[in-house]
Amino acid sequence: MKIDSKHKISLTGEYNAGVSDCPECGYSTSPTSAYALGVADAPNGTVLIIQCPECFTKWYFHCRDTEFYDGHYHYFVTFLEYGINHWLNPNMTEKL
Numbered sequence: 001m002k003i004d005s006k007h008k009i010s011l012t013g014e015y016n017a018g019v020s021d022c023p024e025c026g027y028s029t030s031p032t033s034a035y036a037l038g039v040a041d042a043p044n045g046t047v048l049i050i051q052c053p054e055c056f057t058k059w060y061f062h063c064r065d066t067e068f069y070d071g072h073y074h075y076f077v078t079f080l081e082y083g084i085n086h087w088l089n090p091n092m093t094e095k096l
């Protein structure tokens with residue numbers, strides 16, 4: 001997966017197998033890609049970093065790009081190509 005360097009940020013937060021649900025307060029982000037801060041390189045591969053809108057905890061999950069309809073991959077594509085990002089684009093008017 002080619003990722004524009006403008007989307008790359010430093011690895012932060014903790015790995016969260018729950019993907020969409022905040023590991024701290026349980027808030028379920030939807031759509032998860034709207035709460036992404038950026039993409040980072042982690043020991044387990046390329047990850048998407050999410051920030052909880054309730055408690056501001058950061059977490060990440062890795063990209064599985066072997067299957068187009070895999071939810072993880074979908075979140076990456078949505079963030080990188082079609083993202084309407086709550087944090088970077090709060091008034092939802094600009095495409096990333």
Ligand SMILES: [Zn+2]
Pocket residue numbers: 022023024025026027052053054055056057
């Ligand atoms: Zn939270």
